[in-house]
Every structure is written in structure tokens, then in C-alpha cells.
Amino acid sequence: xxxxxxxxxxxxxxxxxxxxxxxxxxxxxxxxxxxxxxxxxxxxxxxxxxxxxxxxxxxxxxxxxxxxxxxxxxxxxxxxxxxxxxxxxxxxxxxxxxxxxxxxxxxxxxxxxxxxxxxxxxxxxxxxxxxxxxxxxxxxxxxxxxxxxxxxxxxxxxxxxxxxxxxxxxxxxxxxxxxxxxxxxxxxxxxxxxxxxxxxxxxxxxxxxxxxxxxxxxxxxxxxxxxxxxxxxxxxxxxxxxxxxxxxxxxxxxxxxxxxxxxxxxxxxxxx
Numbered sequence: 001x002x003x004x005x006x007x008x009x010x011x012x013x014x015x016x017x018x019x020x021x022x023x024x025x026x027x028x029x030x031x032x033x034x035x036x037x038x039x040x041x042x043x044x045x046x047x048x049x050x051x052x053x054x055x056x057x058x059x060x061x062x063x064x065x066x067x068x069x070x071x072x073x074x075x076x077x078x079x080x081x082x083x084x085x086x087x088x089x090x091x092x093x094x095x096x097x098x099x100x101x102x103x104x105x106x107x108x109x110x111x112x113x114x115x116x117x118x119x120x121x122x123x124x125x126x127x128x129x130x131x132x133x134x135x136x137x138x139x140x141x142x143x144x145x146x147x148x149x150x151x152x153x154x155x156x157x158x159x160x161x162x163x164x165x166x167x168x169x170x171x172x173x174x175x176x177x178x179x180x181x182x183x184x185x186x187x188x189x190x191x192x193x194x195x196x197x198x199x200x201x202x203x204x205x206x207x208x209x210x211x212x213x214x215x216x217x218x219x220x221x222x223x224x225x226x227x228x229x230x231x232x233x234x235x236x237x238x239x240x241x242x243x244x245x246x247x248x249x250x251x252x253x254x255x256x257x258x259x260x261x262x263x264x265x266x267x268x269x270x271x272x
Contacts, residue, residue: 011036011249023063024078028247038091040243042081043101044207046121046224047236053123053223058137059207061241083133083203083245091203092196093153094177095244098131098207100157100237102166119230121237122163124222128210129164130156131241133203137218138210141173147188149195152177153243156213159224166237196246205243 011028021027021039028036042061061081067073085091103116123129132139132154141154151174157164174193182190209221226237 022066023081024066024075026084032246034249035246036249037246038083038244040081040083040205040245042078042241044239044241045236046226046239047231048225049228049231050122050225053225056223056225057209057219057221059209059224059239061206081205081241081243083199083205083243085199085201085203085247087200089247089250090198090200091245091247092198093133093149093203093243093245094196095242096131096153096155096172096205097169097242098129098155098157098171099169099240100164100166101240117235118166119226119233119235119237120163120165121159121224121239122226123159123209123224125159125161127159127221128156128213129159129224129239130154130208130210130213131205131243132208133197133199134206139206139208142214144192144214146192147195149177149197151193152195153197155241156210164237205241207239207241 021029023040023042026038026040028038031037040063042063044059044061046056046059048056060079063078063081065073065075065077067075083091083093100121101118103118121129130139130141132141132150139154141150141156152172155170155172157168157170177194177196179191179194208219209224211220224237226235230236
């Protein structure tokens, strides 16, 4: 069996033909010279019933392996979603999105799977599922503007009286963090929703069941679940999450220029 490095994806150059960056390999792209951009997409499968809901308040996000054959899969699924960062190369989270998945067939389109396997997510009415960086067991996303940039680094969906229907989605409350207007004094408050969230160390993103979006204590919801009928039918609720972030590119190195310098030993080099 081959051995793979953990989260060691290439940083793609403009012109590479791909249709999606690899979350599994933490693959980035030089969309802006000197900056690496990343997209992580993962999911949580909820198949427990109400009796077990108390154990499902803090939910780890799975990034599925690109190896589709279960009989000889070389790389296992990743069991956490981690934004990579360091003090010398911080990460700036600029977007987040959250959804409860719906099968294509549920929309009347013939596709795969042949019959729906997803279902609605259940929970306590007026509580929330919240995507955010794990801060002592809670996302800590403020309900109003924040000068730390947290409004760009999380998303939430409120649980209704009938739960959360398949196909429900949400994006970060700040949208894309960009300045839309300032006062004449340009106070820090004018930039509340215009900041990216900066982290200088690896940050694990999770989905939390919270009483309120702005709670900063441990996950304090009652827990999430699916109905007994959906469980008996073999269905599950899939919470899908996406996090977008950027990092400064690694420092310039000898490898960036070496191939363009003449050496006497090279063909075409200066052999005098």
C-alpha cells in the first residue's frame, strides 16, 4: 500500500485544467500572485434518533477520500477539517457556507442515487447549527459585527419547528468581507463586516448545535437527530460545509530561479 503525505496538495498555477480544488489534499491555487487560495468542503452524516441526540452537539466534519473503491482504498477519509496556518504564514478565512443536503431525485430529476437517501435534520426549535472554528468547544461567532473578522468565518441555520428541511443553506453573515462604506471618521466599527478572520495556527472547523449564534461557551444545544421513520427507511441527514481561506505564498527560493541560470556544465551554458 502506498504512503501519502498528509495534506500535501500542490499549489496549482493559472492554466491548470481542474474543475474543483481538492479539499482532501488541501490543494490551493495561485489565483493572485504571491497568494495561495484554498477551499475545504466536508460533511457530517446524522443518522441517530432523538433518544441519542445529546451526543450530537459538536460534530466533526469529514473530508471524503478521492479513492472511491472501498475494497482497496489507499487513503482513508479525513475525519477533521483543518485550516492550515502558522505565525510566518497566517491564514485569512474569507468565506463559509453551510447546508443540509438534498438528493437530486428529490427534485424530480432522475439521477444517482436511484432513490433519495437524505432526509430533514431535526433538533430543538429556535436553536442553531453553526459552522465555525473550534474555540474551546464553541464557534464564538458574534451575532453582530466584529472587528476580529469572525463574521466572515462562520455560517448558521436556525432549527424550525419542523427541523431543517433538505436543501436549506446559508453563507457567512458578512457575505464576502469587503468595505461597503465608512463614516467621515473611519472608526473601527465601520469595518465590522469587512474583515477576514486571521489565524496564526492550525484551526479545526466543526459544526456546533448552539442555543444562540453568539454563544461562546461549549456547545449548549439539545443535540440533532433524524426522525424514527427516516431512520427506519435507512436515510440520513447530511450537513455540508465549505470554508474558503487564503495564505501568503511560501518565501521565494532557489528552486524558483535555478532552472533559468546558466552553468558551465549545462548545454548552452558558458563553458569558457
